[in-house]
Amino acid sequence: MDATLRNILEKMPKAELHIHIEGSLEPELIFALARRNGVALPYASVDALRSAYAFTDLQSFLDIYYAGASVLLAEEDFYDMTMAYLQRANNDNVRHVELFFDPQTHTSRGVAFATVVNGIHRAVQDAREKWGMTGALIMCFLRHLSEEEAFATLEAALPYRDKLIGVGLDSSERGHPPEKFARVFARCKGLGLHLVAHAGEEGPPAYITTALDDLHAERIDHGVACMQDPALVQRLVRQQTPLTVCPLSNLKLCVFKRLQDHNLLALLEAGIVATVNSDDPAYFGGYINDNFIAAFEALPLTREHARRLARNSFSAAFLAPEDKARRLREVEAFFSQ
Ligand SMILES: [Zn+2]
Numbered sequence: 038m039d040a041t042l043r044n045i046l047e048k049m050p051k052a053e054l055h056i057h058i059e060g061s062l063e064p065e066l067i068f069a070l071a072r073r074n075g076v077a078l079p080y081a082s083v084d085a086l087r088s089a090y091a092f093t094d095l096q097s098f099l100d101i102y103y104a105g106a107s108v109l110l111a112e113e114d115f116y117d118m119t120m121a122y123l124q125r126a127n128n129d130n131v132r133h134v135e136l137f138f139d140p141q142t143h144t145s146r147g148v149a150f151a152t153v154v155n156g157i158h159r160a161v162q163d164a165r166e167k168w169g170m171t172g173a174l175i176m177c178f179l180r181h182l183s184e185e186e187a188f189a190t191l192e193a194a195l196p197y198r199d200k201l202i203g204v205g206l207d208s209s210e211r212g213h214p215p216e217k218f219a220r221v222f223a224r225c226k227g228l229g230l231h232l233v234a235h236a237g238e239e240g241p242p243a244y245i246t247t248a249l250d251d252l253h254a255e256r257i258d259h260g261v262a263c264m265q266d267p268a269l270v271q272r273l274v275r276q277q278t279p280l281t282v283c284p285l286s287n288l289k290l291c292v293f294k295r296l297q298d299h300n301l302l303a304l305l306e307a308g309i310v311a312t313v314n315s316d317d318p319a320y321f322g323g324y325i326n327d328n329f330i331a332a333f334e335a336l337p338l339t340r341e342h343a344r345r346l347a348r349n350s351f352s353a354a355f356l357a358p359e360d361k362a363r364r365l366r367e368v369e370a371f372f373s374q
Pocket residue numbers: 055057207235258316
């Protein structure tokens with residue numbers, strides 16, 4: 038690819054809005070934490086674990102992802118995982134990040150909610166002090182579990198309300214439509230939390246519609262299936278509902294056979310507020326800049342698209358209006374060089 042464009046993608050200021058912090062656990066860190074905590078892993082080595090990362094669909098990934106997360110026990114483990122990600126994000130010129138975390142993956146193993154949230158939150162604070170990178174936490178409910186379990190998780194989160202900016206919905210999409218969590222999301226909305234949901238990754242466009250209608254999601258994670266429903270595309274454009282698109286994830290989980298088939302450019306040309314993100318970077322072959330570079334290599338995207346994607350990443354963020362305006366000015370200053 039053109040060296041100038043590559044340089045722009047690497048250096049431009051950007052926000053990351055779709056990153057599962059547990060999905061940033063690199064095999065080396067999984068093994069280091071397993072040693073520190075005396076956890077036995079079903080893989081003999083870092084290479085054996087990495088070679089198991091040949092996924093056929095979302096579920097085949099989730100099985101390994103939950104095994105990897107089993108090494109996280111102490112607050113320090115959550116801190117180290119988060120700081121390792123934030124360091125990479127800073128290298129990629131991410132200036133603002135909204136991190137997903139899955140408390141149920143940990144509380145179901147006996148890890149206290151406080152351990153999880155305090156470790157992640159402390160790393161986010163340190164990144165702000167070190168690099169001026171702002172960050173916020175979005176707590177996700179695992180959609181393959183019950184509504185009752187989601188409500189119990191929300192109860193456990195209430196003492197930490199000030200550490201959360203919003204809630205999301207993730208894990209196995211098929212067979213778990215958003216409406217299953219309508220009442221949980223209504224309660225979250227009442228608490229003043231921002232609302233996002235994974236929809237239209239492997240699932241049908243109807244899941245995007247119910248995420249909007251029944252959950253009142255302000256942003257849709259993935260959402261690439263919207264192109265199957267022209268009326269839905271029109272609605273997303275009219276409402277300016279952002280999509281957090283993750284190209285390498287879609288490739289690795291076989292949502293698109295080849296990146297050349299990805300609809301990122303089509304989404305942008307339709308007028309959708311699409312953004313580029315890494316999802317689970319340790320598992321899907323790359324962090325945010327790797328996603329930008331791979332997408333721009335596969336599709337006829339230009340410098341102007343790069344500028345729009347950088348702008349979209351901040352417009353779609355849950356930032357205070359003055360902070361959003363400041364970040365958008367940084368993008369304009371970068372592109373006017
Ligand atoms: Zn995701």
